[in-house]
Amino acid sequence: MGELQYAGFWIRVWAAIIDTVLLLAISWPILVAIYGPQYLTGASWFYGIWDVLFSYILPAIAVIVFWIYKSATPGKMATKLTIVDAKTGQRPSTGQFIGRYFGYYVSIIPLCLGLIWVGFDSRKQGWHDKLAGTVVIRRPSSEPVAFEHRAER
Numbered sequence: 001m002g003e004l005q006y007a008g009f010w011i012r013v014w015a016a017i018i019d020t021v022l023l024l025a026i027s028w029p030i031l032v033a034i035y036g037p038q039y040l041t042g043a044s045w046f047y048g049i050w051d052v053l054f055s056y057i058l059p060a061i062a063v064i065v066f067w068i069y070k071s072a073t074p075g076k077m078a079t080k081l082t083i084v085d086a087k088t089g090q091r092p093s094t095g096q097f098i099g100r101y102f103g104y105y106v107s108i109i110p111l112c113l114g115l116i117w118v119g120f121d122s123r124k125q126g127w128h129d130k131l132a133g134t135v136v137i138r139r140p141s142s143e144p145v146a147f148e149h150r151a152e153r
Contacts, residue, residue: 007081007136009119018075019063027054060101067097076136086125086135096132103128 031039034050046052066073071082071091083100085092092100107114107127114127123135 004137004139006124007079007138008124009116011079011081011138012118012124012136015073015075015079015081018078019073020075022074023059023062027059030054064097064101067092067100068094080139081136082139083134083136086123086129086133089137092132092134096134100128100132100134103131106131 028040031047031051031054035047039047063073067083070077071084076082083092084090085096107117118124118126125135129135
């Protein structure tokens with residue numbers, strides 16, 4: 001089995017895209033059912049309490065729960081990424097996960113610089129990782145490919 005690697009910028013972007021598509025596939029139909037089709041085409045940033053609940057509060061809870069139980073969101077699981085404690089390599093504490101989630105806001109506010117930082121950092125940590133004391137690692141395939149018969153050429 002290969003060694004663990006820090007997860008780089010692009011694989012983490014791909015994991016985030018997967019997570020975003022999943023969240024939107026769940027929340028948009030519900031919000032359209034509540035607010036009507038203008039929810040998707042309207043110019044308002046705020047439609048009401050259900051908008052806040054399904055767009056911000058429930059996704060935050062879902063992400064933190066996935067992190068606590070799986071150390072990864074579905075996008076990270078699909079791309080074989082895991083969040084670990086930066087010092088020990090073990091599962092981070094619940095407090096670290098919560099701090100990591102709120103650290104995303106610190107990373108996003110200055111033109112997403114804290115997220116882009118992953119591409120330049122030697123340990124591939126965004127500011128949210130640094131604040132929480134975590135790193136994201138990539139687990140290589142657990143089993144090498146083995147063929148029963150070799151084809152003759």
